[in-house]
Amino acid sequence: MSKRARVALVGAGKRARNFYAPILSEMKDEFNLIGVNSRTKESRDKFAEDFDIKSFDSIEQFKDENLDFVICCVNPESVFDVIQRVSSMGIPMTIETPVVDERIVDIVNREGLKISVVEQWPLLPIEQFKKKVIDSGVLGKIIFVENDCRLFDYHGVATLRNYISKSSSPSLIFGLNHASDIQINDSNYFENWDLGLVKFTNGEILSHKFSYPCKKFNHRGIQSVRIIGENGCLVTSCIKDLNNDFENIDLSFNDGKVRNFTVSFNRDKESSVTNWIKCELSDKDIVWSNIFNDKYDISYNDHMVAIATHLINMKNQVCESFFFESPYSVFDSYVDSIIVNGIKHSASTGSPIQFK
Numbered sequence: 001m002s003k004r005a006r007v008a009l010v011g012a013g014k015r016a017r018n019f020y021a022p023i024l025s026e027m028k029d030e031f032n033l034i035g036v037n038s039r040t041k042e043s044r045d046k047f048a049e050d051f052d053i054k055s056f057d058s059i060e061q062f063k064d065e066n067l068d069f070v071i072c073c074v075n076p077e078s079v080f081d082v083i084q085r086v087s088s089m090g091i092p093m094t095i096e097t098p099v100v101d102e103r104i105v106d107i108v109n110r111e112g113l114k115i116s117v118v119e120q121w122p123l124l125p126i127e128q129f130k131k132k133v134i135d136s137g138v139l140g141k142i143i144f145v146e147n148d149c150r151l152f153d154y155h156g157v158a159t160l161r162n163y164i165s166k167s168s169s170p171s172l173i174f175g176l177n178h179a180s181d182i183q184i185n186d187s188n189y190f191e192n193w194d195l196g197l198v199k200f201t202n203g204e205i206l207s208h209k210f211s212y213p214c215k216k217f218n219h220r221g222i223q224s225v226r227i228i229g230e231n232g233c234l235v236t237s238c239i240k241d242l243n244n245d246f247e248n249i250d251l252s253f254n255d256g257k258v259r260n261f262t263v264s265f266n267r268d269k270e271s272s273v274t275n276w277i278k279c280e281l282s283d284k285d286i287v288w289s290n291i292f293n294d295k296y297d298i299s300y301n302d303h304m305v306a307i308a309t310h311l312i313n314m315k316n317q318v319c320e321s322f323f324f325e326s327p328y329s330v331f332d333s334y335v336d337s338i339i340v341n342g343i344k345h346s347a348s349t350g351s352p353i354q355f356k
Helices: 014-026 041-051 059-064 076-087 102-111 125-136 153-162 212-216 302-320 330-349
Strands: 005-010 031-037 054-056 069-072 093-096 115-118 142-148 170-184 187-200 205-210 223-229 232-238 248-254 258-261 263-268 273-280 285-289
Touching: 005 014, 005 302, 014 031, 014 041, 014 302, 031 041, 031 059, 041 054, 054 059, 059 076, 069 076, 069 302, 076 093, 076 102, 093 302, 102 330, 115 302, 115 330, 125 153, 125 223, 125 232, 125 273, 125 285, 125 302, 142 153, 153 205, 153 330, 170 330, 187 212, 187 330, 205 330, 248 263, 273 302
Parallel strands: 005 031, 005 069, 031 054, 069 093, 093 115, 142 205
Antiparallel strands: 142 223, 170 187, 187 205, 223 232, 232 248, 248 258, 263 273, 273 285
């Protein structure tokens, strides 16, 4: 049996209460949730009582707890201070997205801190399945990825870049923008479209189209995410059922003959619990399975699966690996932030952004 990771929380807000604490408390074979620290005594004491853990008056009290890692879920303005205090005790951390503070990147690079970033969208069940398809090689080298108003702004870029080789970096960003007032059901809305193209050093192209009202109203037509490789294409889309990635899933590739394959799944739409996703190819099956719902009493919806997957990855890195290599690092998050802001900056100036 593998070691249980000793974990503490900094922050007692909704993310800690609704995701981290329930997951850690249920997965007792993997984690031992020791306690929580937050600025407000009343909230941390109530949190500690609800989850039967310790309430720490200060972060510095962590040093006597032999922690394997700390989860930081505080407001962005406080993250750097927490990193400084926790890292001074040599404790690895996981923090929330996005990373926009250059001081965080600098201290991680300078001191070699063991810090990962919780970006849950690329770890959703449908995205884990897509990654399995890409890794199987059936699509060939990925050359073009596109978010057509399906994925949220920063999370969309992070998800698209997850399809691309880790060795490829952004080299050119070009953005356009359109803003206007629209009226829907006698209410006025401000619609702002960001359209961005990003060229990568290995030749891949990323296309990002996003508008918040498009996510809310179904008069804008199909929402889709497209992955195009040299040999095939994988598309998830929705048109009648907004934000439902399972409405249409199309997988096709060319191995001398164009083939279309059916992707099947078992999912409870109301609870957003996905049990499995699979595709039977001619020579192999590509399968993603929910390893959590069969093992634990609470029902892991898609976002809980994503966060639990990250926590397991973090535990394996700090407890079982000699080298620490975060699947989604501080630098990854910072690059995704640069891309999002670069698209907006390019749109405002009318000039592309070139990276050396």
